[in-house]
Amino acid sequence: MKKIVIFASGSGSNAEKIIAHFKHSDQAKVVKVFSNNPKAKVLERAANHELPAEVFTREDLNNGTVLQKINTIQPDLIVLAGFLLKFPEDIIAMYPQKIINIHPALLPKYGGKGMYGENVHKAVLENKERETGITIHYVNEQYDEGGIIFQKAVSVEECTTPEEIAEKVHQLEHEHFPKVIEQLISKS
Ligand code: GAR
Numbered sequence: 001m002k003k004i005v006i007f008a009s010g011s012g013s014n015a016e017k018i019i020a021h022f023k024h025s026d027q028a029k030v031v032k033v034f035s036n037n038p039k040a041k042v043l044e045r046a047a048n049h050e051l052p053a054e055v056f057t058r059e060d061l062n063n064g065t066v067l068q069k070i071n072t073i074q075p076d077l078i079v080l081a082g083f084l085l086k087f088p089e090d091i092i093a094m095y096p097q098k099i100i101n102i103h104p105a106l107l108p109k110y111g112g113k114g115m116y117g118e119n120v121h122k123a124v125l126e127n128k129e130r131e132t133g134i135t136i137h138y139v140n141e142q143y144d145e146g147g148i149i150f151q152k153a154v155s156v157e158e159c160t161t162p163e164e165i166a167e168k169v170h171q172l173e174h175e176h177f178p179k180v181i182e183q184l185i186s187k188s
Helices: 013-022 041-048 058-062 065-073 089-094 117-126 162-187
Strands: 002-007 028-035 053-055 077-080 099-103 131-138 148-155
Touching: 002 013, 002 065, 002 162, 013 028, 013 041, 013 162, 028 041, 028 065, 028 162, 041 053, 058 065, 065 089, 077 162, 099 162, 117 131, 117 162, 131 162, 148 162
Parallel strands: 002 028, 002 077, 028 053, 077 099
Antiparallel strands: 099 131, 131 148
């Protein structure tokens, strides 16, 4: 059985879709959720699925504590699902091509530091983009610059608020992220 761990900082709607998708799989399972935010709703969602969850600090992330915790699990895939801190180089070096992130836009557009969640959707609206979408990519040392695994576009021509765009993007994420993970896992 392949092991997936999830890192999330907020609501965790993607995390929950992934947990549910693999709940009855004989190929892979989500074994743990990590969060840097003690108030994140993702912790509640993990508990509802009787899944272990652990909160860590930014210091833990950057001083090797989180790496040690990951090493005790030996995951086959590390999934960043709405994780908002920069992922440290020691973990990236130890798990090459085994860490993936979802970004709520069509990278390389609307990527980089500060471009997360609502900020992305506001920028898309301000620039009067006709479409946006999702990007699933490997994580490397630069924000949002690792190799692209999957992209899907959606029209936002009729959206008038960032919330409307967010809803469309979330729908795409929920539909595709678990499937893309399943494909990656089956090849690993
Ligand atoms: C998702 O839209 C994800 O793409 C985005 O945060 C949201 C988390 O939603 N991630 C980033 O912006 C990373 N740069 P969720 O907590 O409901 O899954």
